[in-house]
Amino acid sequence: DGEPTRPFSYHPVGSACGIGGRRGVAELYGFKFSGFLAWWLWRSAFLIKLPSLLQKLKVGFDWAWEVLFPRDISYFSGLRTQPVGKGFYSAGETVLQGGKPQPSVFAIEKGECEIVYNGRVISVLGSDEIFSSATLQSYGDGEVLLRARTDVDLIVIADDLLTRVSRVLKPLQNLLRQAEVSHEDFWDQLPGALKLLERQTAASLMQAPPSVQVKSADTVVEVFEALREQDQRMALVLDEDGKTLRGLVTRTDLMNGLNSGADARVGDCMRKNPIAVAATDRLSVAAGSMRDAAVKSVPVLADSRKVVGLLKADDIIAHVIELQRQTPTINEEENA
Numbered sequence: 629d630g631e632p633t634r635p636f637s638y639h640p641v642g643s644a645c646g647i648g649g650r651r652g653v654a655e656l657y658g659f660k661f662s663g664f665l666a667w668w669l670w671r672s673a674f675l676i677k678l679p680s681l682l683q684k685l686k687v688g689f690d691w692a693w694e695v696l697f698p699r700d701i702s703y704f705s706g707l708r709t710q711p712v713g714k715g716f717y718s719a720g721e722t723v724l725q726g727g728k729p730q731p732s733v734f735a736i737e738k739g740e741c742e743i744v745y746n747g748r749v750i751s752v753l754g755s756d757e758i759f760s761s762a763t764l765q766s767y768g769d770g771e772v773l774l775r776a777r778t779d780v781d782l783i784v785i786a787d788d789l790l791t792r793v794s795r796v797l798k799p800l801q802n803l804l805r806q807a808e809v810s811h812e813d814f815w816d817q818l819p820g821a822l823k824l825l826e827r828q829t830a831a832s833l834m835q836a837p838p839s840v841q842v843k844s845a846d847t848v849v850e851v852f853e854a855l856r857e858q859d860q861r862m863a864l865v866l867d868e869d870g871k872t873l874r875g876l877v878t879r880t881d882l883m884n885g886l887n888s889g890a891d892a893r894v895g896d897c898m899r900k901n902p903i904a905v906a907a908t909d910r911l912s913v914a915a916g917s918m919r920d921a922a923v924k925s926v927p928v929l930a931d932s933r934k935v936v937g938l939l940k941a942d943d944i945i946a947h948v949i950e951l952q953r954q955t956p957t958i959n960e961e962e963n964a
Contacts (some may be wrong), residue, residue: 644670713784717776722942726764726772732761732784739780745772751916754903772899825911834928834937848885865898871934875900904929915944
């Protein structure tokens with residue numbers, strides 16, 4: 629109305645809370661109440677706040693009825709649902725920890741995780757890898773955990789659900805076995821070799837990256853011809869910038885892609901987000917990653933996720949053999 633404003637101050641009347649069983653707690657103008665009186669004050673405040681007289685009468689009559697007669701009891705099932713959900717972990721977060729069972733099976737949808745045993749990274753898990761608490765238990769009694777190496781998207785499947793469904797769908801039993809399989813240590817047959825490989829990085833033994841580098845939009849026929857001409861077994865699939873690894877494709881993948889026709893694209897049959905190691909990773913980490921992923925070679929990446937080389941399992945084995953030739957026994961060298 630064009631008049632000057634006036635100071636405003638608010639003085640609360642009090643607060644109240646119903647705690648069940650027609651009991652409550654309340655504070656009104658500094659006075660504290662409990663029991664039935666507080667519960668009655670709490671409901672009265674709600675009744676006053678209702679917007680119309682008709683609503684006040686309906687609710688008031690319903691509440692009065694409850695005071696005179698017992699409450700209705702409804703039965704509901706307490707069975708837990710068994711959903712297939714999703715999870716996300718930021719780089720560096722712990723996904724699973726040994727000794728703390730988790731009744732779920734996990735599949736990596738995107739990103740990479742690393743298995744850390746006694747404070748040392750021993751393996752990297754990539755896209756489509758499946759694991760569970762039993763995967764960590766298979767490494768022994770040491771401190772073992774699964775940690776997100778990059779930002780990771782996971783598919784979380786309740787263990788009980790997978791077990792029940794697998795009774796009907798036989799192929800899922802194989803997935804369950806894969807998640808809970810015992811990871812035998814490849815280096816048990818070569819005592820001391822693992823420690824020697826920890827002294828060198830993947831960059832020290834990597835070869836040049838595959839010469840055939842393609843895009844996901846390239847046709848299967850074009851890439852297959854390029855591999856044949858250069859006598860290569862696989863090609864790297866790079867992003868549009870031509871630097872970042874997006875996937876890889878082998879001759880077998882291309883043959884499978886041809887089933888879709890001559891116009892099939894590499895993006896339809898490539899292995900997305902393949903397992904890879906960093907150039908600074910130790911050779912022991914690379915060897916463990918190839919063992920767990922059942923692959924014979926892995927791309928080597930720089931910090932920018934740019935492909936800088938290719939590491940082959942044969943080269944690592946040959947390197948271990950050469951180390952054994954150079955020393956009387958690896959154990960003797962370690963003792964020295």
